[in-house]
Amino acid sequence: xxxxxxxxxxxxxxxxxxxxxxxxxxxxxxxxxxxxxxxxxxxxxxxxxxxxxxxxxxxxxxxxxxxxxxxxxxxxxxxxxxxxxxxxxxxxxxxxxxxxxxxxxxxxxxxxxxxxxxxxxxxxxxxxxxxxxxxxxxxxxxxxxxxxxxxxxxxxxxxxxxxxxxxxxxxxxxxxxxxxxxxxxxxxxxxxxxxxxxxxxxxxxxxxxxxxxxxxxxxxxxxxxxxxxxxxxxxxxxxxxxxxxxxxxxxxxxxxxxxxxxxxxxxxxxxxxxxxxxxxxxxxxxxxxxxxxxxxxxxxxxxxxxxxxxxxxxxxxxxxxxxxxxxxxxxxxxxxxxxxxxxxxxxxxxxxxxxxxxxxxxxxxxxxxxxxxxxxxxxxxxxxxxxxxxxxxxxxxxxxxxxxxxxxxxxxxxxxxxxxxxxxxxxxxxxxxxxxxxxxxxxxxxxxxxxxxxxxxxxxxxxxxxxxxxxxxxxxxxxxxxxxxxxxxxxxxxxxxxxxxxxxxxxxxxxxxxxxxxxxxxxxxxxxxxxxxxxxxxxxxxxxxxxxxxxxxxxxxxxxxxxxxxxxxxxxxxxxxxxxxxxxxxxxxxxxxxxxxxxxxxxxxxxxxxxxxxxxxxxxxxxxxxxxxxxxxxxxxxxxxxxxxxxxxxxxxxxxxxxxxxxxxxxxxxxxxxxxxxxxxxxxxxxxxxxxxxxxxxxxxxxxxx
Numbered sequence: 001x002x003x004x005x006x007x008x009x010x011x012x013x014x015x016x017x018x019x020x021x022x023x024x025x026x027x028x029x030x031x032x033x034x035x036x037x038x039x040x041x042x043x044x045x046x047x048x049x050x051x052x053x054x055x056x057x058x059x060x061x062x063x064x065x066x067x068x069x070x071x072x073x074x075x076x077x078x079x080x081x082x083x084x085x086x087x088x089x090x091x092x093x094x095x096x097x098x099x100x101x102x103x104x105x106x107x108x109x110x111x112x113x114x115x116x117x118x119x120x121x122x123x124x125x126x127x128x129x130x131x132x133x134x135x136x137x138x139x140x141x142x143x144x145x146x147x148x149x150x151x152x153x154x155x156x157x158x159x160x161x162x163x164x165x166x167x168x169x170x171x172x173x174x175x176x177x178x179x180x181x182x183x184x185x186x187x188x189x190x191x192x193x194x195x196x197x198x199x200x201x202x203x204x205x206x207x208x209x210x211x212x213x214x215x216x217x218x219x220x221x222x223x224x225x226x227x228x229x230x231x232x233x234x235x236x237x238x239x240x241x242x243x244x245x246x247x248x249x250x251x252x253x254x255x256x257x258x259x260x261x262x263x264x265x266x267x268x269x270x271x272x273x274x275x276x277x278x279x280x281x282x283x284x285x286x287x288x289x290x291x292x293x294x295x296x297x298x299x300x301x302x303x304x305x306x307x308x309x310x311x312x313x314x315x316x317x318x319x320x321x322x323x324x325x326x327x328x329x330x331x332x333x334x335x336x337x338x339x340x341x342x343x344x345x346x347x348x349x350x351x352x353x354x355x356x357x358x359x360x361x362x363x364x365x366x367x368x369x370x371x372x373x374x375x376x377x378x379x380x381x382x383x384x385x386x387x388x389x390x391x392x393x394x395x396x397x398x399x400x401x402x403x404x405x406x407x408x409x410x411x412x413x414x415x416x417x418x419x420x421x422x423x424x425x426x427x428x429x430x431x432x433x434x435x436x437x438x439x440x441x442x443x444x445x446x447x448x449x450x451x452x453x454x455x456x457x458x459x460x461x462x463x464x465x466x467x468x469x470x471x472x473x474x475x476x477x478x479x480x481x482x483x484x485x486x487x488x489x490x491x492x493x494x495x496x497x498x499x500x501x502x503x504x505x506x507x508x509x510x511x512x513x514x515x516x517x518x519x520x521x522x523x524x525x526x527x528x529x530x531x532x533x534x535x536x537x538x539x540x541x542x543x544x545x546x547x548x549x550x551x552x553x554x555x556x557x558x559x560x561x562x563x564x565x566x567x568x569x570x571x572x573x574x575x576x577x578x579x580x581x582x583x584x585x586x587x588x589x590x591x592x593x594x595x596x597x598x599x600x601x602x603x604x605x606x607x608x609x610x611x612x613x614x615x616x617x618x619x620x621x622x623x624x625x626x627x628x629x630x631x632x633x634x635x636x637x638x639x640x641x642x643x644x645x646x647x648x649x650x651x652x653x654x655x656x657x658x659x660x661x662x663x664x665x666x667x668x669x670x671x672x673x674x675x676x677x678x679x680x681x682x683x684x685x686x687x688x689x690x691x692x693x694x695x696x697x698x699x700x701x702x703x704x705x706x
């Protein structure tokens with residue numbers, strides 16, 4: 001097997017290899033009493049408090065916890081890549097005997113790449129925007145004297161992470177690639193020198209489930225084939241269950257539980273771990289509401305007395321407030337920092353009994369919570385974008401001939417990979433994009449070509465909640481000013497607007513005092529509540545939520561989704577919930593529409609879709625979603641789609657999914673109809689597929705992983 005890192009900086013790693021050969025049982029990485037602080041105007045503020053762990057060759061270790069728990073800080077400190085306002089105040093990070101925390105700049109340059117690879121969350125910020133992809137990869141190879149021809153090696157690396165046509169990609173800039181493609185380029189660069197350790201910081205957060213499955217599968221095989229050890233930081237417990245053998249649970253800068261992933265996930269011994277597991281939206285169960293962790297993580301500048309989780313803990317006793325519980329052994333390879341670790345699992349069971357009751361109340365027969373009255377009728381809706389000029393111009397088919405009925409008071413999920421047209425469709429419904437063809441009828445009134453007063457009326461009918469609420473709010477305006485601006489377009493009399501403002505913030509669970517504050521004074525979840533309140537100000541009948549919870553912690557995510565559910569139930573608002581998170585969709589949606597390359601391919605009741613998806617694309621999407629259960633992850637059959645979504649400027653003929661379809665004409669040549677004729681959504685099966693009942697998992701040509 002060719003090792004792209006062999007021969008790189010042989011002199012630099014000789015000392016490390018000597019230690020490794022002398023004691024092959026020693027940990028590859030040993031972290032002891034790691035402490036990190038941030039500089040503030042009031043002095044150093046410690047945010048990581050004495051973290052310890054070992055990492056063996058070829059091992060995969062997961063670090064989980066809410067935002068602010070210290071996960072990424074531990075990773076960056078280990079690699080000595082902390083921002084300038086952070087300082088390591090104590091501890092050791094030994095790579096086969098070499099202390100990284102005391103190494104000088106020259107030694108660190110020799111370690112980064114051949115010894116430690118770093119995979120970041122935000123690939124667009126990590127890549128150089130003005131440098132072509134090929135140049136960025138070959139620069140890494142040249143800097144460390146990698147053997148072979150750098151351009152050839154770069155192409156091999158791009159192919160190794162599942163990117164087709166590497167020659168074309170080498171000549172492109174980062175902004176010309178999709179998010180999933182950029183993340184795979186970053187993965188290729190981080191593995192270019194075959195590092196002993198890969199530090200991965202939320203590398204799949206922004207990826208579609210299909211691309212995420214490809215990346216996880218590639219990392220798993222990489223660890224097996226080359227012995228690369230992986231430290232994966234993620235808030236997605238399903239990803240950790242899918243990839244990692246051990247897991248560290250962090251809260252408020254400390255490790256509160258440690259053990260094998262299977263044991264920790266099946267038998268948590270810290271109340272925080274149990275609460276995290278309970279809060280994860282899962283595709284293998286459906287609830288009307290998402291459980292979430294009450295309260296918020298503590299402020300590092302003002303931590304509580306004793307156990308930092310005590311203010312949110314259902315098991316708290318007086319002793320918990322007297323001192324910080326130490327991390328102690330609770331069994332073989334198990335540790336927990338809790339005075340009542342023996343009582344945690346029964347509490348978790350008691351907590352989830354409420355979830356089971358909600359599950360029993362779920363409409364398993366497919367009956368809608370909303371009425372059967374259609375409030376929005378979409379027919380032949382089309383939006384094409386012209387890209388470029390003159391003869392070089394191409395047409396991007398973002399939304400292509402979409403038909404959809406949305407019922408009054410229902411929660412409709414809209415899912416699909418990035419670039420399939422979900423957001424464009426949502427923006428068209430609220431008037432932010434115009435239609436090239438087709439009609440949208442709201443409450444019997446066609447509004448597609450509405451202008452002037454009719455257009456303003458449509459905007460009162462439908463409002464949008466965006467993915468990044470901060471970018472949709474003016475940082476210099478108070479909450480009251482944002483809401484008052486919206487009320488100018490409503491029928492609320494000026495004299496009654498004060499009461500209406502207080503009513504709006506109350507509806508989204510904020511105190512009246514929030515009205516006088518600026519957006520920057522709130523957390524991410526609270527800012528999203530403000531954005532929802534602004535959308536409600538004009539009393540809309542339809543709310544389009546475009547990835548409104550994708551950037552939120554699991555506990556905050558549950559609160560926002562439940563809020564949307566409550567508004568739907570209490571106010572009769574219809575919600576179009578655009579998301580790539582099918583786990584959330586399973587919990588809260590009445591129906592789900594699946595979109596692929598500008599077309600709807602399946603529209604079904606939620607339980608029907610998740611238990612018996614008919615379209616091959618729907619099946620692949622559902623099988624790609626990891627669940628936070630290591631045993632279930634091993635037993636699940638997974639359909640790994642190859643390649644990316646085709647370029648919407650040149651969609652395939654016939655069925656647009658046929659080039660990637662596991663049961664399409666590339667497998668069954670007699671199904672040539674899939675190449676030539678485009679299937680339509682039928683009235684009986686609500687599926688756009690000529691062969692909707694095939695069992696993909698039984699086909700021998702499908703790549704299955706267990």
